[in-house]
Amino acid sequence: MGSMAGNQSATMWFNPRVLRWAREWRSRAVEDAARKVQKRPEDILAWERGGGVPTVVQARTLMGFYDRSFVELFLPDPPRIAGPSAIPDFRMHRDVAPPTDQWELQDIQRWAEAKRGNALDLYEELGADVPPFPDRLRANVSDDPEQKAALVREVLSFPIHDQIRMTKRDAETLPARLRALVEGLGVMTLRRSELKKLKVRGICIAVFPLPIVVFTAEAPTAQAFSLMHEFGHVMLKTSGITGTTTSSSYVDPVERWSNAFAGSFLMPAEQVIAMIGGRPAQPHESIDDEELARIAAIFRVSAHAMLVRLVHLGFVREGYYWDTKKPAFDQEERDHTSFARSSYYGSRYRSTHGDLYTALVLNAWNSGAVTNHNAAEFLGIKNLTHLYDIRAHFGAEK
Numbered sequence: 491m492g493s494m495a496g497n498q499s500a501t502m503w504f505n506p507r508v509l510r511w512a513r514e515w516r517s518r519a520v521e522d523a524a525r526k527v528q529k530r531p532e533d534i535l536a537w538e539r540g541g542g543v544p545t546v547v548q549a550r551t552l553m554g555f556y557d558r559s560f561v562e563l564f565l566p567d568p569p570r571i572a573g574p575s576a577i578p579d580f581r582m583h584r585d586v587a588p589p590t591d592q593w594e595l596q597d598i599q600r601w602a603e604a605k606r607g608n609a610l611d612l613y614e615e616l617g618a619d620v621p622p623f624p625d626r627l628r629a630n631v632s633d634d635p636e637q638k639a640a641l642v643r644e645v646l647s648f649p650i651h652d653q654i655r656m657t658k659r660d661a662e663t664l665p666a667r668l669r670a671l672v673e674g675l676g677v678m679t680l681r682r683s684e685l686k687k688l689k690v691r692g693i694c695i696a697v698f699p700l701p702i703v704v705f706t707a708e709a710p711t712a713q714a715f716s717l718m719h720e721f722g723h724v725m726l727k728t729s730g731i732t733g734t735t736t737s738s739s740y741v742d743p744v745e746r747w748s749n750a751f752a753g754s755f756l757m758p759a760e761q762v763i764a765m766i767g768g769r770p771a772q773p774h775e776s777i778d779d780e781e782l783a784r785i786a787a788i789f790r791v792s793a794h795a796m797l798v799r800l801v802h803l804g805f806v807r808e809g810y811y812w813d814t815k816k817p818a819f820d821q822e823e824r825d826h827t828s829f830a831r832s833s834y835y836g837s838r839y840r841s842t843h844g845d846l847y848t849a850l851v852l853n854a855w856n857s858g859a860v861t862n863h864n865a866a867e868f869l870g871i872k873n874l875t876h877l878y879d880i881r882a883h884f885g886a887e888k
Contacts, residue, residue: 549563646671681707
């Protein structure tokens with residue numbers, strides 16, 4: 491390599507087409523690439539046309555900036571990489587990420603689809619059947635979300651009274667409990683906190699068997715709603731990218747049904763009416779913040795979700811939500827930061843992948859179907875200590 495570096499000014503030692511492909515694949519601007527190696531944009535374009543030669547250090551820096559391997563520069567042709575499957579984006583247009591961030595969103599989707607592929611391979615390696623999603627939970631937007639929510643409660647064996655009886659401390663674990671129950675129905679759940687900065691609350695990739703739900707970092711009360719919203723997408727067999735509820739997404743039939751389903755599941759109408767009393771002849775103009783917080787605490791949900799539910803059930807005027815409360819709710823959710831600390835280091839890998847996927851990897855490792863290095867690779871772990879850490883703690887609560 492040293493002799494190559496010494497003669498590179500006269501020798502075309504790399505494939506210029508791969509260099510250009512890598513930049514375009516990562517959606518990097520020529521100007522940004524130039525700043526990264528302290529060169530002019532014209533120099534970058536010249537290297538990509540074969541009209542100049544970067545140093546090895548410059549090439550390594552650029553390929554790192556493009557999230558590609560340096561050795562790919564020696565390939566005869568750019569690698570063929572399948573893009574993520576096309577799924578609807580239900581976010582309002584102004585909330586859709588710019589092209590540079592859009593690449594990050596697509597990369598998360600590619601990652602999620604790769605994890606599903608790994609899981610299917612592991613099921614086959616273990617000689618185990620992929621758990622089927624129950625046919626009785628299939629839905630369409632003409633179905634009553636209240637009835638479907640009651641059916642899901644029945645199938646999950648998680649009556650609303652169990653949720654209401656949770657202590658305030660236990661309520662923090664509601665998303666984890668729902669996640670485990672959803673995975674028991676053959677749905678793979680993954681967590682990527684990076685979605686938050688992309689203004690994405692969740693992604694559903696409705697492919698069967700083993701549909702995928704990806705959610706982000708939110709307050710537990712908000713996360714429970716997001717999980718059940720994406721589960722609604724699974725029931726509808728409709729993939730999608732979900733952001734903050736907007737007036738546009740509110741009228742979309744898939745988003746409207748999924749929101750109604752999540753609200754009906756977490757706050758069943760019968761119990762809400764029993765707590766508050768009969769519906770008023772006309773929706774109230776507003777609701778006191780303390781009263782809203784009190785009712786929300788009963789159901790272990792956010793004040794935001796509770797107000798949406800009260801509007802849907804005819805207790806509060808819709809304009810009060812959209813015009814008065816929603817901007818403040820949105821700001822609170824943007825400002826939320828989790829200060830929770832994992833009980834053990836490996837738990838962050840387990841939290842990212844969910845117990846369904848983590849258990850598959852551990853079972854394959856324990857049975858000798860894969861090596862410890864393969865198992866670590868499946869979980870994105872570089873330090874094998876963390877792999878043993880996960881196995882030692884797997885029976886413990888997250």
